[in-house]
Amino acid sequence: MTRRVLITGATGGVGLVLAERLADDYEVIQHGRTPKNPEQEKVLRTADLSSYEEVLALMDGVDTVVHLAGSASPESSWDDVLEANIVGFRNTLEAAREAGVRRFVFASSNHAMGMYDRDEQWPVYPHHLPRADSLYGVSKVFGEALGRFYHDEYGIDFIALRIGWMSENPGETDVDLLHAMWLSPDDTEQVVRRAIEADVTFGLYYAVSDNPNRRWDLTNTMLELGYRPKDSWTEQPGAVVPGGAEAPDDWPKGS
Amino acid sequence: MTRRVLITGATGGVGLVLAERLADDYEVIQHGRTPKNPEQEKVLRTADLSSYEEVLALMDGVDTVVHLAGSASPESSWDDVLEANIVGFRNTLEAAREAGVRRFVFASSNHAMGMYDRDEQWPVYPHHLPRADSLYGVSKVFGEALGRFYHDEYGIDFIALRIGWMSENPGETDVDLLHAMWLSPDDTEQVVRRAIEADVTFGLYYAVSDNPNRRWDLTNTMLELGYRPKDSWTEQPGAVVPGGAEAPDDWPKGS
Numbered sequence: 343m344t345r346r347v348l349i350t351g352a353t354g355g356v357g358l359v360l361a362e363r364l365a366d367d368y369e370v371i372q373h374g375r376t377p378k379n380p381e382q383e384k385v386l387r388t389a390d391l392s393s394y395e396e397v398l399a400l401m402d403g404v405d406t407v408v409h410l411a412g413s414a415s416p417e418s419s420w421d422d423v424l425e426a427n428i429v430g431f432r433n434t435l436e437a438a439r440e441a442g443v444r445r446f447v448f449a450s451s452n453h454a455m456g457m458y459d460r461d462e463q464w465p466v467y468p469h470h471l472p473r474a475d476s477l478y479g480v481s482k483v484f485g486e487a488l489g490r491f492y493h494d495e496y497g498i499d500f501i502a503l504r505i506g507w508m509s510e511n512p513g514e515t516d517v518d519l520l521h522a523m524w525l526s527p528d529d530t531e532q533v534v535r536r537a538i539e540a541d542v543t544f545g546l547y548y549a550v551s552d553n554p555n556r557r558w559d560l561t562n563t564m565l566e567l568g569y570r571p572k573d574s575w576t577e578q579p580g581a582v583v584p585g586g587a588e589a590p591d592d593w594p595k596g597s
Numbered sequence: 598m599t600r601r602v603l604i605t606g607a608t609g610g611v612g613l614v615l616a617e618r619l620a621d622d623y624e625v626i627q628h629g630r631t632p633k634n635p636e637q638e639k640v641l642r643t644a645d646l647s648s649y650e651e652v653l654a655l656m657d658g659v660d661t662v663v664h665l666a667g668s669a670s671p672e673s674s675w676d677d678v679l680e681a682n683i684v685g686f687r688n689t690l691e692a693a694r695e696a697g698v699r700r701f702v703f704a705s706s707n708h709a710m711g712m713y714d715r716d717e718q719w720p721v722y723p724h725h726l727p728r729a730d731s732l733y734g735v736s737k738v739f740g741e742a743l744g745r746f747y748h749d750e751y752g753i754d755f756i757a758l759r760i761g762w763m764s765e766n767p768g769e770t771d772v773d774l775l776h777a778m779w780l781s782p783d784d785t786e787q788v789v790r791r792a793i794e795a796d797v798t799f800g801l802y803y804a805v806s807d808n809p810n811r812r813w814d815l816t817n818t819m820l821e822l823g824y825r826p827k828d829s830w831t832e833q834p835g836a837v838v839p840g841g842a843e844a845p846d847d848w849p850k851g852s
Contacts, residue, residue, distance in 0.1 A: 420687065428683060432675065457749045471724060471801075474746045483742040484735070491729045494712045546726075 344369050347538065348404045350434060351411030352386070353378050356449065356508050356530060360408065363531045368538075373400055373411065391430030394437060401441030406538050408447045409434055416453050416476040427481035435492055445499035447537045448489055450546070452504050452523050452558060453479035459519065464557040468504075468546045486546060493544045501537045501567075504558070505530070506550035513580025522555045526573035536567040551575065599624050602793065603659045605689060606666030607641070608633050611704070611763050611785060615663065618786045623793075628655055628666065646685030649692060656696030661793050663702045664689055671708050671731040682736035690747055700754035702792045703744055705801070707759050707778050707813060708734035714774065719812040723759075723801045741801060748799045756792045756822075759813070760785070761805035768835025777810045781828035791822040806830065 346369045352361045353374030361372050361382070377383035389396035391411055401407075411434070413426040431448075438446050452459070456475025458466045472483040482504075489500035506523035508530050515521070525533075533549045545566055548558040552571040563569045576583050601624045607616045608629030616627050616637070632638035644651035646666055656662075667685060668677040686703075693701050707714070711730025713721045727738040737759075744755035761778035763785050770776070780788075788804045800821055803813040807826035818824045831838050 420691075424684070424687075429679070432679075436675075457746070460749075469726060471726065472742050472745070473749065474742055475749075476746070477743075480739070480742045480746050484739045487727050487729055487735045487738040487742075488732075490727070491712070491731070491735050494715075494728065494730075 345405040345538070346371060346403050347406045347408060348373060348400055349408045349410060350374075350391070350400075351409070351414075351449075353382065354410055354414065356505065357410045358382075359508070359527050359530055360410075360534055363527075364535070367535075371400065371404065391433055392425055394433045397430075397433045398437040398440060401437050401443060404438070404441065404443050406445040406447060407434065407438050407443055408449075408534060408538070410449045412449075413478060413481070416456070416478045418476070418478045418481075420477050423477045423481045427478070428484055431481075431485050432488060435488060435498075439492060439496050439498050443498065445501065445538065446489065446492075447534065448485055448500065448502045450482045450486055450502040450504045451479065452506055452548070452550075454482040454486065454504060455479075455558075459557060465559055466548075466557055467559045468548065468562055490544065499543045501540075501542070501544070502546045503533060503537055503549040504547065506548075506558075511580065512575035512578050513582070516582065518555065518584075521575045522553055522557055523550050524553055524575040525549055526551045526571075526578075529569075529571045529573050532572070533563065533567065533569045536569050540567045542566045600660035600793070601626065601658050602661045602663060603628060603655055604663045604665060605629075605646070605655075606664070606669075606704075608637065609665055609669065611760065612665045613637075614763070614782050614785055615665075615789055618782075619790070622790075626655065626659065646688055647680055649688045652685075652688045653692040653695060656692050656698060659693070659696065659698050661700040661702060662689065662693050662698055663704075663789060663793070665704045667704075668733060668736070671711070671733045673731070673733045673736075675732050678732045678736045682733070683739055686736075686740050687743060690743060690753075694747060694751050694753050698753065700756065700793065701744065701747075702789065703740055703755065703757045705737045705741055705757040705759045706734065707761060707803070707805075709737040709741065709759060710734075710813075714812060720814055721803075721812055722814045723803065723817055745799065754798045756795075756797070756799070757801045758788060758792055758804040759802065761803075761813075766835065767830035767833050768837070771837065773810065773839075776830045777808055777812055778805050779808055779830040780804055781806045781833075784824075784826045784828050787827070788818065788822065788824045791824050795822045797821045 348371040350373045352372035413422040457473040474480040493500040506525040512524045529551045547563040551573045603626040605628045607627035628642045668681040712728040729735040748755040761780040767779045784806045802818040806828045
């Protein structure tokens, strides 16, 4: 039977890509605030995540929630993070549990561990203790902790993906950190598909592309989810690689 | 100069002990809701922690906050945890930062890691990933994560004590888990004094007495804070030790 997949925040950058690309294989329910195109306007469900009843109404028959909604910037204020990423996230997870949803895929973030990066304490592994670089990052630590509790206590599958920076065009920036955490649209699709289907029931996983300067360990993402990143920012149009085109080969360190 | 120490939740069990015992060496400010004796009634500050302005008014001249206030039961509802342990805690930490408080001692809990215990995955170390056993436990993970961010970002000292079960009379229960996590009033006083004075600026520390069946590692509490637990529940009046009085000697496992 075709899985019904609810994408919250389907109007964001990652959400738009997934809503389009998962539609061939899944019955996709799109949730969001402001539709980004006429097609999306026809189907978008506009529940306010701060209302538990509205969120619960989204869950009918849902097999997997891909939860992208929320305040998505490291600059977010406490009030925004509290409403969207703490209260709104809890409502969504609790509603999924109440409705008997099988699996919850949570868009976590590198920012849950961003202070390691700021201190150049590389590489960063999933088993390192949380060390957020922002209130936004703290809210992602909260989400991972609540998800682990819901998995342990209620048995719902919980897959946290620490998603990097998705962009069609990584060459548009020269910020090393963004290059390091780049996640191509194709790799985004792949890792989320694997998170929906993989034969694991809980885990914290980094999700970035195969960038030569990446600092986050992908071993369990590859081993447990079966993720095989195909892309690197260095191979994209407009990429200016420090040290020139030959650099990636002898460039194992994040710099 | 005598440190001014603000104890939030000074009307709870741990708070009452500390307010009395720290008064000789510190200028103690007691915060709480319902005074427990006539003396406390005279001095108690009754700020509502959900009001940032009221919390900020407590911080004048404070050197160290010992934050015990909050919902303290693993049975706590989401609404209680959200108001007291997430919003109230954040207000207290932010007010401390704004007021230039030197150090924040946070009453965390074994329940931040309670699922390891439920699964008998012993011993539990401070470097293990959070694995809460309740919404209360999740709120403590949130508190530790926010504290780590505040320490890294703003430089405020943050010492998280995963405080066990403080009781005058551990013989009153036959629950093994409570015995294992027992923290005597004397050891409570000692570990909090060390948390106020120790020459470290950040850490997550277990705080339990020297119970033979304890499952939580005290190595960094001893090494970094200088804590030396003096008591064991097995030596208290009314203690019924499984296997009889000889048992503790050959009783390294938690059971």
